Amino acid sequence: MEPEKHRNIPSVNPDLxxxxxxxxxxxxxxxxxxxxxxKDYHYLIRVRRFKANDKFIIRIEDxxxxxHIESISKGQDLILKIDDKVVLNxxxxxxxxxxxxxxxxxxxxxxxxxxxxxxxKLILLKTDYSQSxxxxxxxxxxxxxxxxxxxxxxQSGRSNLLDIECKMSFADLYDQYSNLVILDHxxxxxxxxxxxxxxxxxxxxxxxxxxxxRLWFSKSHITTVKMDGNILRSETAAIIxxxxx
Amino acid sequence: MEPEKHRNIPSVNPDLxxxxxxxxxxxxxxxxxxxxxxKDYHYLIRVRRFKANDKFIIRIEDxxxxxHIESISKGQDLILKIDDKVVLNxxxxxxxxxxxxxxxxxxxxxxxxxxxxxxxKLILLKTDYSQSxxxxxxxxxxxxxxxxxxxxxxQSGRSNLLDIECKMSFADLYDQYSNLVILDHxxxxxxxxxxxxxxxxxxxxxxxxxxxxRLWFSKSHITTVKMDGNILRSETAAIIxxxxx
Numbered sequence: 382m383e384p385e386k387h388r389n390i391p392s393v394n395p396d397l398x399x400x401x402x403x404x405x406x407x408x409x410x411x412x413x414x415x416x417x418x419x420k421d422y423h424y425l426i427r428v429r430r431f432k433a434n435d436k437f438i439i440r441i442e443d444x445x446x447x448x449h450i451e452s453i454s455k456g457q458d459l460i461l462k463i464d465d466k467v468v469l470n471x472x473x474x475x476x477x478x479x480x481x482x483x484x485x486x487x488x489x490x491x492x493x494x495x496x497x498x499x500x501x502k503l504i505l506l507k508t509d510y511s512q513s514x515x516x517x518x519x520x521x522x523x524x525x526x527x528x529x530x531x532x533x534x535x536q537s538g539r540s541n542l543l544d545i546e547c548k549m550s551f552a553d554l555y556d557q558y559s560n561l562v563i564l565d566h567x568x569x570x571x572x573x574x575x576x577x578x579x580x581x582x583x584x585x586x587x588x589x590x591x592x593x594x595r596l597w598f599s600k601s602h603i604t605t606v607k608m609d610g611n612i613l614r615s616e617t618a619a620i621i622x623x624x625x626x
Numbered sequence: 627m628e629p630e631k632h633r634n635i636p637s638v639n640p641d642l643x644x645x646x647x648x649x650x651x652x653x654x655x656x657x658x659x660x661x662x663x664x665k666d667y668h669y670l671i672r673v674r675r676f677k678a679n680d681k682f683i684i685r686i687e688d689x690x691x692x693x694h695i696e697s698i699s700k701g702q703d704l705i706l707k708i709d710d711k712v713v714l715n716x717x718x719x720x721x722x723x724x725x726x727x728x729x730x731x732x733x734x735x736x737x738x739x740x741x742x743x744x745x746x747k748l749i750l751l752k753t754d755y756s757q758s759x760x761x762x763x764x765x766x767x768x769x770x771x772x773x774x775x776x777x778x779x780x781q782s783g784r785s786n787l788l789d790i791e792c793k794m795s796f797a798d799l800y801d802q803y804s805n806l807v808i809l810d811h812x813x814x815x816x817x818x819x820x821x822x823x824x825x826x827x828x829x830x831x832x833x834x835x836x837x838x839x840r841l842w843f844s845k846s847h848i849t850t851v852k853m854d855g856n857i858l859r860s861e862t863a864a865i866i867x868x869x870x871x
Contacts, residue, residue, distance in 0.1 A: 498866075538856050611744055611784045617865075
């Protein structure tokens with residue numbers, strides 16, 4: 382997903398800590414040269430519309446640098462002059478969210494939002510009523526999801542990608558994480574902040590949980606709770622849970 | 627936006643209070659007849675894949691009714707038999723969110739989420755760096771936005787649409803709502819729950835506010851605050867603000 386154009390966005394905004402993760406460059410005389418054929422060039426010049434002397438923050442591996450455009454001319458490398466090192470005010474919580482696999486379009490949104498909100502990890506879970514999930518699917522999609530998280534990192538000033546893993550069953554999940562709390566509209570217990578702080582929230586698919594799954598929660602003494610308010614879509618619940626502390 | 631297909635969704639889920647807002651029907655002998663040519667028929671049969679005897683909740687104007695499919699046959703009206711009246715556990719807060727006009731794709735998402743989360747009203751604001759907004763644009767789009775909110779109402783069990791209005795300037799906004807708090811990453815004051823409870827949050831565009839606007843906040847003694855964490859996209863801030871109490 383390309384970051385979108387903002388017709389009115391001021392191109393110089395060095396106070397904020399959004400940054401551009403430079404991938405394709407040559408370092409020479411304390412300057413970064415970006416080929417006019419590269420994707421990075423396209424983004425900086427065509428999408429963000431930076432001009433000569435504009436200042437912004439770039440990331441090179443794990444360093445953040447304030448640069449300005451020293452030289453730009455048609456068909457030539459873009460020359461970025463380093464002005465300063467920057468320390469980013471990046472935020473990541475220790476929050477882990479488990480989400481039953483949902484459709485890909487809505488999952489993309491969750492990955493973007495969880496990254497912005499500083500969530501540490503997203504665990505995708507296969508459940509009886511979830512969308513299909515397999516190790517093979519996970520392996521095919523992980524690069525796409527990491528690219529989304531990377532774009533959200535640049536936008537939000539976060540330094541580390543959202544960690545994404547998958548679990549093929551509740552039993553697998555429970556083996557590794559025992560402090561689960563299941564969000565289930567059928568529960569009679571209301572979700573409290575205290576409970577949320579000490580647990581990992583599991584968000585079901587749009588179709589909810591199966592009777593078999595509910596029996597397993599009960600047998601395994603896993604707490605189920607409901608949220609107050611209206612019925613939330615899975616991706617809305619994931620976003621809201623990622624923010625709550 | 628059509629509600630999407632869920633391959634695995636159980637078609638009978640009368641415990642939850644999602645409902646279908648029936649628009650195109652005939653009432654006869656305590657049964658609702660839905661023409662096989664109507665949009666409503668398409669949604670119930672092709673999208674939700676309801677079958678004979680499946681139960682669900684419909685809304686007729688302001689009434690909620692539990693019905694089941696008494697008869698369905700190709701090329702014939704769908705016959706819904708009324709089983710019961712239902713009282714919905716619908717939730718709407720008194721929360722008002724002001725959002726500088728953002729691009730239409732992301733605004734659609736905000737309208738869906740604010741509806742789910744029980745937000746009372748969304749005010750779209752024209753600011754120096756916002757996307758363009760005019761009364762004419764508002765009038766052309768309001769039906770589309772209401773349709774999105776209606777779909778989110780059906781999904782979430784909310785009974786009233788999100789109220790949407792627009793303001794063409796900060797002055798117009800301030801004339802009607804004096805208890806504003808501006809979310810601005812440049813502020814040194816951190817947003818508190820207490821402040822949020824007593825105020826209407828104003829969320830700026832991706833490009834932030836202009837110097838002229840910041841001067842006006844200061845002259846008008848309007849509080850500006852920043853959120854902790856990473857820089858949020860405008861639509862993420864709107865969703866998070868809609869939930870906080």
